[in-house]
Amino acid sequence: MAIERTYSRYTREAATLLARQIRLGRKQRRWTEHELASRAGISRATLQKIEKGDLRVAIGLVFEVAVLVGVPLFDQERSSLTAHIARADDKLALLPSTVRKRRKSVDDEF
Numbered sequence: 001m002a003i004e005r006t007y008s009r010y011t012r013e014a015a016t017l018l019a020r021q022i023r024l025g026r027k028q029r030r031w032t033e034h035e036l037a038s039r040a041g042i043s044r045a046t047l048q049k050i051e052k053g054d055l056r057v058a059i060g061l062v063f064e065v066a067v068l069v070g071v072p073l074f075d076q077e078r079s080s081l082t083a084h085i086a087r088a089d090d091k092l093a094l095l096p097s098t099v100r101k102r103r104k105s106v107d108d109e110f
Helices: 009-028 033-040 044-051 059-068 079-094
Strands: none
Touching: 009 044, 009 059, 033 044, 033 059, 044 059
């Protein structure tokens, strides 16, 4: 039996907002659910889940559908995403490659 995953309120509201923006973009383009699903290479049922904000749908599918209907994900300027990725890579290069829990300090004061 699958365990039901719980999400924070902020996460649920963000998914709902993105879902509504996707639906709005589809309707502004006057595309049917079937047309958009066909363009995205997904089933109509999956598109319906995306438009309802179902958090179990793969993020790649949600992003692809959002791009197809013109929903900006991060920046209006697509080339700036490359700059953001490069900055994140630079910051990650400065940090350790692994993260370990801190060990309890040894109290050797007698």
